[in-house]
Structure formats: structure tokens, C-alpha cells
Amino acid sequence: MKLRKLLKRIKKRLVKKVTLYESTNHSDFLEFKLKLGNFWGLKRKVTIEFTNSENTQTLPFKRNKSVLVARVPKNFLYTTDSKATIKIYINNNLMWIKPSENFEYNSESIIAGKKYFGIMVKKNIILRSQFPEFEFSKERLLSDNITTDYNSLQFRLEHPPLVNDNKKIEIHAFQNSKVRVIEGFFNNNIVEAYDFSILSIGLWQLFLVVDGVLHPISNKNEQKEAFNTYNHKVEIVNKYNNLYLNLKPHKLDSSSINIDRFSNDQVTVQIQPTNINENLEYELVMNDTKSNEEFFYSLMKDSQGLVAKVPLKDIYEVLSNKRFFVVQSGEKSFKYQINLNGASIAGDSTSFEETIRSQIVSLSFYKRKDFSLGIKVSEPRLKKMITKIDKFNVSGTLGSTLNFINCDAYLYIEERNSQEAIKVPIEGSFNIDLNSLNLIKLKSKDKTIFDFYVVVLNKEKEIIRKEKIKYKFSNYKKDNYYDYMSIEDNDLNKHHFLITTTPFNNLKIETFSIPSNIVVPKDTSVKDGNIWLLGERYNTAQDNGIVLFNWLQENTNVESYYVIEGDSPEYEKLKDNPNVLEFGSQKHYDIAFKAKVLLGTHDLENILPYKPAKGFFHYENTYKVFLQHGVLGRKNVEYHKKYYELPFDLFIVSSDPEKYEVVMEKLGYDKDEVVVTGLARFDNLDQFEKPKNILLMPTWRDWINTDQHFLDSEYYTAYSNLINNERLLNLLDEYNVNLNFYPHYRAQDYFQKESSTLNNRIKFIPLGKYSVQELLINHALLITDFSSVSFDFLLLNKPVIYYHFDVKRFFRKGILRPVEETFIGRVANTEEGMIDLIEDRLKHNFDNYDVDISNIIKYQDRSNSERIYKAVRSNIQE
Numbered sequence: 001m002k003l004r005k006l007l008k009r010i011k012k013r014l015v016k017k018v019t020l021y022e023s024t025n026h027s028d029f030l031e032f033k034l035k036l037g038n039f040w041g042l043k044r045k046v047t048i049e050f051t052n053s054e055n056t057q058t059l060p061f062k063r064n065k066s067v068l069v070a071r072v073p074k075n076f077l078y079t080t081d082s083k084a085t086i087k088i089y090i091n092n093n094l095m096w097i098k099p100s101e102n103f104e105y106n107s108e109s110i111i112a113g114k115k116y117f118g119i120m121v122k123k124n125i126i127l128r129s130q131f132p133e134f135e136f137s138k139e140r141l142l143s144d145n146i147t148t149d150y151n152s153l154q155f156r157l158e159h160p161p162l163v164n165d166n167k168k169i170e171i172h173a174f175q176n177s178k179v180r181v182i183e184g185f186f187n188n189n190i191v192e193a194y195d196f197s198i199l200s201i202g203l204w205q206l207f208l209v210v211d212g213v214l215h216p217i218s219n220k221n222e223q224k225e226a227f228n229t230y231n232h233k234v235e236i237v238n239k240y241n242n243l244y245l246n247l248k249p250h251k252l253d254s255s256s257i258n259i260d261r262f263s264n265d266q267v268t269v270q271i272q273p274t275n276i277n278e279n280l281e282y283e284l285v286m287n288d289t290k291s292n293e294e295f296f297y298s299l300m301k302d303s304q305g306l307v308a309k310v311p312l313k314d315i316y317e318v319l320s321n322k323r324f325f326v327v328q329s330g331e332k333s334f335k336y337q338i339n340l341n342g343a344s345i346a347g348d349s350t351s352f353e354e355t356i357r358s359q360i361v362s363l364s365f366y367k368r369k370d371f372s373l374g375i376k377v378s379e380p381r382l383k384k385m386i387t388k389i390d391k392f393n394v395s396g397t398l399g400s401t402l403n404f405i406n407c408d409a410y411l412y413i414e415e416r417n418s419q420e421a422i423k424v425p426i427e428g429s430f431n432i433d434l435n436s437l438n439l440i441k442l443k444s445k446d447k448t449i450f451d452f453y454v455v456v457l458n459k460e461k462e463i464i465r466k467e468k469i470k471y472k473f474s475n476y477k478k479d480n481y482y483d484y485m486s487i488e489d490n491d492l493n494k495h496h497f498l499i500t501t502t503p504f505n506n507l508k509i510e511t512f513s514i515p516s517n518i519v520v521p522k523d524t525s526v527k528d529g530n531i532w533l534l535g536e537r538y539n540t541a542q543d544n545g546i547v548l549f550n551w552l553q554e555n556t557n558v559e560s561y562y563v564i565e566g567d568s569p570e571y572e573k574l575k576d577n578p579n580v581l582e583f584g585s586q587k588h589y590d591i592a593f594k595a596k597v598l599l600g601t602h603d604l605e606n607i608l609p610y611k612p613a614k615g616f617f618h619y620e621n622t623y624k625v626f627l628q629h630g631v632l633g634r635k636n637v638e639y640h641k642k643y644y645e646l647p648f649d650l651f652i653v654s655s656d657p658e659k660y661e662v663v664m665e666k667l668g669y670d671k672d673e674v675v676v677t678g679l680a681r682f683d684n685l686d687q688f689e690k691p692k693n694i695l696l697m698p699t700w701r702d703w704i705n706t707d708q709h710f711l712d713s714e715y716y717t718a719y720s721n722l723i724n725n726e727r728l729l730n731l732l733d734e735y736n737v738n739l740n741f742y743p744h745y746r747a748q749d750y751f752q753k754e755s756s757t758l759n760n761r762i763k764f765i766p767l768g769k770y771s772v773q774e775l776l777i778n779h780a781l782l783i784t785d786f787s788s789v790s791f792d793f794l795l796l797n798k799p800v801i802y803y804h805f806d807v808k809r810f811f812r813k814g815i816l817r818p819v820e821e822t823f824i825g826r827v828a829n830t831e832e833g834m835i836d837l838i839e840d841r842l843k844h845n846f847d848n849y850d851v852d853i854s855n856i857i858k859y860q861d862r863s864n865s866e867r868i869y870k871a872v873r874s875n876i877q878e
Helices: 002-014 312-316 544-555 569-574 586-594 656-664 680-684 707-712 714-723 726-735 748-752 772-777 789-795 831-843 864-877
Strands: 017-025 029-037 046-051 056-058 061-064 067-073 083-090 097-099 110-112 115-122 124-130 141-149 152-157 167-175 178-187 190-194 202-210 213-219 226-228 232-239 242-263 266-273 282-288 294-302 305-311 322-328 334-339 344-346 351-356 359-367 373-378 383-390 393-399 407-415 421-425 428-433 448-458 463-468 483-488 494-501 507-514 528-535 559-564 580-582 595-600 623-626 650-653 674-676 694-696 739-741 762-764 781-784 800-803 826-828
Touching: 029 083, 046 061, 046 067, 067 083, 097 115, 141 226, 141 232, 167 190, 178 826, 178 831, 202 232, 213 242, 266 312, 266 322, 282 305, 305 312, 312 351, 312 359, 312 373, 344 359, 528 544, 528 586, 544 559, 544 595, 544 680, 544 864, 559 569, 559 586, 569 580, 580 586, 586 595, 595 864, 623 864, 650 656, 650 864, 656 674, 674 864, 680 789, 680 864, 694 714, 707 714, 707 748, 714 739, 714 831, 726 831, 772 789, 781 789, 781 831, 789 800, 800 831, 826 831
Parallel strands: 017 097, 141 213, 242 334, 242 344, 528 559, 528 595, 559 580, 595 623, 623 650, 650 674, 694 739, 694 781, 739 762, 781 800, 800 826
Antiparallel strands: 017 029, 029 067, 046 056, 046 083, 061 067, 083 124, 110 115, 115 124, 141 152, 152 190, 167 178, 167 202, 178 190, 202 213, 202 242, 226 232, 232 242, 242 266, 266 305, 282 294, 282 322, 294 305, 322 334, 322 373, 351 359, 359 373, 383 393, 393 428, 407 421, 407 448, 448 463, 448 507, 483 494, 494 507
């Protein structure tokens, strides 16, 4: 142990470090101060480079021993569209730069050339242009005579802009990549701002909007004022001559917390606060960290402090963590974070177990990182793993079943389409011969997927737990497999079964059939370069695939075919076209065997009747084009080149940043494998009349994989609460507007069941009733979360609002481009914040925000399909 600590100290002294500890904003330049660590008198050749989209320039700097001071002329930022990067080379080696501990608090946002730049440190110093929809002025509005009251801030403007008295105004508050709009009122040179509930903890810089331009507000006399809101203590901060608000939580100091069992169904929470007002009433608030639902309990005063009785059913109604607050009632009420810094949690029930829905659940009161009181609610872990695959036998282990009471465990092999399953009892170490199971009978269609689940059932045969099972030695690629078998049935149809894994290493079987009536050519190695097979998902025709197919038929002599399942509602609209193929038909097989060019918006398994992998009908001889189903730049996607033995030959994108910063840098493709053309569906985006309704169109969450997961999810709760929000419904009535809800195809069934109970202003849109393009064209405002359909909507010059209630979890595997580069519009993190933004657009008659999308979509014309065709044709000719 001592040796390890010594080695750690030595390493700390040896590693060379560059630390940014200060940035200052001057009238004509920015200045950065950096410290060099552990260079120890070596002769150092230092070069500092400034790079933006226009060029790279060397920066002048001063050096005093271990301190570097670099200056960036502000006019360098005038030509910076999205970001600029400052890199430091020492002895020709690129150095990683880290921020000092207090840098973020001391750093400042910069206004240059009517743009707003934030400073961040991520290996290099990055100056990122934020909020391109706004125009900023460097001219400050001087304020003095600051006065405050509960939830209210007033100040006088020394040289007021030309704003009429008795007029509502908007004050914009900025924090990093977040912006919030605070309503205000202007009268007799006095600005009054109220309702700060939309702001979260931390520093917020204030700007006043005058004639569409945002002016920073300056605190002339550097008054140090403070005021209280329901949620926060708010301090007026003067930082670099700008006016900031610093929000901190109210804290109720407590010397100890006692948790005791009051009865079988209640616990008592006893708080010993160091200071309370005996004349006021208090309530304990339990907040669910997943759904944000709050439960209120009366706090009774006794000799030990404040005591509340909390029903256990409230704690484990949803099996997720909770946190506690204290609310002080009265004319000016406050919500306190219980401060346990230095205090203890005691009592006979700080940790205990309960049998809930046939499983032993652990509940434990604890100090959170912010020293507030929380409770962890932990379901028993189900230990499981597939450890061997051999000759179509799977072996594995199952443990931790003792925490499930009167339950049995099964391995479910479940067909994804019908959700019918073969159930095999398992315990401990198990081996299952898949050859002995009737896998053919389980199939509901020729080409389908079986998922493997471990399912725990109670004695009533109710599902207590259902979780996918991983393969220990997974080597995930979309076009590989670990084991394979084929079976010929009584009708001489040949069924192929391949054991594969998902991107999360979960086990599955992919299966396809070659019906007996299908004639397979003796030689499938020769492909015809003039036969192109296109498609989207198995059952859709409303994206880039169908648009490009129609264009090819009208404008070229390419023998193009589009494939879609016969039971799709959209097949009925297309079936009279002889080049539209029913999935799995004789003609589909014929074309699939000889088509040289395969073009899909998703993985090519959606357009081929067989497994796209080496060895199957010479798939390796095809030319593979990824048409995409959206602009990349947000969620980390599964189309990385490393995920394929046979990756795409051509990758379609919409801009140079998407090509270079995402597909090449992040997904591993080479320059000549990526082409900037724009998406084919952009050709059909024409807005002829101004619509009036709102479209709510969220995407999916990949961590939801069972019915129960969905019903328990924050996702389901968030959207259910939003479409039933009373304030929203009142706004829709007031402005005579409907909100049309189009859930993701995986969520359709859940929300459709509740559609009959919705308010008349909320309209459920079933899958397939309209194409996505029709929906985008026929609405005035789009509300989404992370979906790339926002780019199509922006191309129509209409506003987008994003609902980011679970942004950290959604991007837990990383984000391809910074949030502010691709979420163009406004972002809400809470339900009330979302309603505020909707109300703002209703007040502004659905006008778009002032945005620039040229960095997202390079070509804003109607020639995207033509560019795709020329790129593919050119490459296959080469």
C-alpha cells in the first residue's frame, strides 16, 4: 500500500501538465493565463495555435518561468461560425490542457461580432459560438438602485432604451449552454423581474432584449443584494462588470436525523433542526428522482424537533430513489434542502428490507452528495450470463434467486414480432439444446428475430422480473454470427438460424427462410450494377428510401426497386407500381440475388430477405449505401465502421461538420467513403400554407425493453404528465390550438390505450395515418426530445422546442457533437419550463427563432436526390 502511494506521488511529479487558470475579456482581445507543471527547466519550444473554420494562426504569447499568457484578438472570432480551438504545442508535442478547479466560476462568456462565445476546456481551449439564433450587443445597459423582495428583482436603467412604459419585457438568463426567459415589466426606467422558478442552481448572466438584440446588464455600483424565492437564495453578483444571479438552495441545518419504524406500513422521519420558527407550519416533501412526483406529509413539532410519518407504500410505489425536503408554509413559503453536513442518520430503520411484489427490496436512508437526505430503493440483482455456445447449445449460469420469494426462473426465447415464447426452466448452471426446441413453430414470419430473456414468475405466474441475458464472449458486429444451423421443414422450406448478439451484447437468434418455391441461381456472385434495391424499415415508405426511389424512377434509367412488407398500410399505396416488391416474394428474392447496389436508411437486413453477412448469396459483392434516417450529431449511433465485417461503401451526410467531425472522426470512415449530399427527403419539404397546431414527436429510449420497464419509466411519466398538464390545456384553449401527439412506433400501443381519455385539445396520431413529412409540413411548432426530425422542421423555417428531462441518461454513451451545435431552438429540462416555452411561441404566433442551420444542412435546395445518385453512380463506375 505504501509503495503504491509512493509510486502515485512520483507519477504525479513526472506527468507534464498545462493548466488554464484564468481568462480575461478586454475590449479588443481575450487573454488566457496557463501554468506549466513538471517541465523542470527543460528547454521548451512553445507554439500556440488558433484554429477556426477559416484558417489556423499562430498566437503571440508571453512566458514568465512556468506561466504562459496568450492573447486572441477579438476580430479572430468575427469569422468563427461555430467554434475555435486553441492548441498548445511544447517541443512539437500537442499538450492536453486542463482547467483549474475554480476556472469555470471565474471564466466569462464573451461577446464578439454580435455573437456569444462560451469558453470550455476539453483537452484544448474551445471558444464555442452559442445561441446563434440571437444577436448580441457588447453595449451594456447600466443598472443601479437595485431593490429586491420575495421572488422579485427591481433595478433602474441609467440610460433606458426606447421601450414604452407599462410594457412587458423579456430578460434572458444564460448559463453555459442553457437559456431561460424571465418575464419582466418596464415602467419609469424601472425594470421589474419576477418568477425565477425556471432557473436552477448556479450562476446566470442577465440580458435585456431591445429590438431583438440582447444587451448585457451591468451592475454599475456593484450593489450586493440578495433575495429569496420558493426554491432558492439568490445573490446579485457583479462579475466582469456584468450582472449575474447566483442561485443556491435554501438549507435547513439539522444536527441529526432519526428513522424509526412506526408500524408495519409506516416509518417516522424525525428531524432535529438547529433553527426553525415555532410559529410556522412545516411539511416533509418526498421527491421521486425518476418521475419528479412529490408527496407531502405534515411535520409535527415535539421536544425532539419535527416528526413526519411516511407510508412505505409511497416509498416503493415506484422502485426508484427518493430525496427529501422541508417546506415552510406561510405568506412567503420556502423549500429547504435538509443539510446533513456533519450530522448523523440514526434510528432502528435507517436500512431495512421489504418483500415487495415477491422480491426482497432493500431500502436505505443515506446522505446524498449534496448532504441532503435521500433513500435508495434497490431491487435484488439477477445474476445471469451465457458462457458457452457450441453446436447450437447454449450454456450459462443463474444466481441470486433466493431474493425472489416463491418464484421460478425460466429462459424465454421470445419472437420479437408476436412476442410468443418458448419457456425453459433454469437454475444454477444450465445447458439448453436449441436443436431440440421447435424454433420453426415460434416464427410468425419468414425473417424475424428471437430474443433471450431470463424471466422470474411468482406462484400466480405473474412476471416479477424480465431481463435480457448477455453472452460473456460477445464480439458484436452486425454482420457476424457465433453459431449457425439450417432446418428443412416438411414442405421443403429451408429455415436458417444464426446466433448473434445486440450492441449491448445480449443474446439473440436471427432467422430467415428460403421457401421451397424460390429458385436460387447456381451462381449468385455476379451482380448487375444497374439494379438498385432500396428500402427503409421493413414496413415503412416515408423516409429517404422512398423519396430517392421515386426520383430514380422519374429521372434515370436505373432499374430501381423498393421493398416493403405486404401487411404494411403503406404497401397498399404503392403495390400498383411493378417495381415495388413485397418482402419475401419471389421477385424480391430474384432482385436481391442480383442487385449490385443496396441503399437503406437503416441496416440492410431491412431490405434483404436473407442475413447480410459473408457467405450468404455473395453479399460481399454488393455496393452498400447508407442513406440515413436523420442528420447525425447527437446520440452515439450503432453505425460505426468497426461494427461491421463488411461496412458501408458510401455514407450519406448533410454537411461538412457531419462528415469530418462525426462520420470520419467518430465513426471511423475514410474521406472517400463519405459524401455531403443532403438527405433525399429534404427534396419534398415544401411549406405552402402556414399551419397552426403543435406536433409532439419524441424518440425512443434504448434502455426500455419490456412492458413493465416502459410503464415504470421516467419517459412514460414525463409525456403522460405533459399531455395532461392543466396549464398547457388552458393555453391550447386560449389560443384555439391542438397538440397532436405522434409517439415513436415502439410507444404507440401504450399511449393509444389512453387516447380515449385525453382532453379534446390533445389528438393521438396512430402510426401510418400520415407520413412523417406530412406531419412536419402540417404543424407550426415541433416539440421533440432528441429526434433528428428537428432538422427537417428547421429547414421549413419553423421553431423547435426540445424536452431534455433525461438528457444525461440519453447521452450516457457520449454525444457526437456538442448540444448547442445541433439543438437549435429552445431546450426545456422540466415540465413547467416546457410549458413556458410553448406559451412563448403561442404569444409570438409560432414565429421561428432567429437561427442559422448552414452548419447542419449545407445544401438548402431540392437537389439532394440528384447529388446522391451522381455520387453512387460515380463510385460504382470507378
